[in-house]
Amino acid sequence: MSTGEPEPQVTATAHEHASEELCRAGLELYTRALREGHVTLQETALVPCVIDLGLLQPEIEDRTSLHPVPPAVVLPRLLRATTDAIAHQRRREVRLAEAFEPLMRIGSPQTATGESPTLSVLSGLEQINRSISQTMADAQQELLAIQPHTGRGAAAQGASLGRDQALLDRGGRIRTLYQHTLRHSPTVIARYEVLKGDAEARTLDEVTERLLIVDRTVAFIPASKDRTLALEVRNPALVRFFVTAFERLWRLATPMYPKAAPQPSLDGVTPRQRAIASLLVEGHTDAVVADRLGMNVRTARVHIAKLAAFLGSESRAQLGYLIGQSGILEQKGQGQ
Structure with missing residues (x-):
């Protein structure tokens, strides 16, 4: 109505x-x-x-x-559209970075003397790898590298193998630092079985972020957590700083290749367990311990459990106290 x-x-x-x-x-x-x-x-x-x-x-x-x-039909279609949009933005980011790179060189006050900029931002894995390969192609003397555990597979390792071998063939030298957890990695071992020339590797409990230093004149460091951004560093003072840091870590490291040095076990505690003990005393969680030492959380917890059993600890709080009382951290310092 x-x-x-x-x-x-x-x-x-x-x-x-x-x-x-x-x-x-x-x-x-x-x-x-x-x-x-x-x-x-x-x-x-x-x-x-x-x-x-x-x-x-x-x-x-x-x-x-x-x-x-049906939702089973709609959801993949909507997700695919989102994925395509993200991929489009990433490609746009790479195109912009490539387009602006020569412009940044023009805007640099050093271009008047014909020198390259001391810092360049590299965006996208393709551009990063291309810049590293171009720098390595001109290298004649030495590559210093720090390679933390990042889950890089055989494909990523293989991409760098050719350029590294080319440097060795020119009479150059390669020194690489890894974490102890990679001493028995099949991918890393296979790498040194293939490389021919003056290549050395050593390991530490912990290493810094990835670092490449070419001929002590150019360095590459990550600029984002996902490693899709990097800095190409040509500033002499910064490169010298990186070289000094590398050399100090190298002297503290345990030889791995070409002649591996054994990691002694003191009083039944392995070097890896002592490294874990040191981080536990600092108050770090299992996840942080695993990340710092380049292992998964499950493996870290297995080592923590073995350490607790060895020291007779019944709780996490007691474990920290017993580590301090046991003297195993002092033994670590004496072993080095």
């Missing part, structure tokens, strides 16, 4: 939001459509997102009704 007042018009503008978003009202309508098998076209007027996202489709026989598309 009419009241004499005009009925409110249903318009899409009454519920505005981005077309790629699913609002609460749209989700409720889609949920009801899944339960009941259909909804009317009129019900979607205020929630156009269900149509824009392809959640509902017209019935073939009845154009006034819409049936729901």
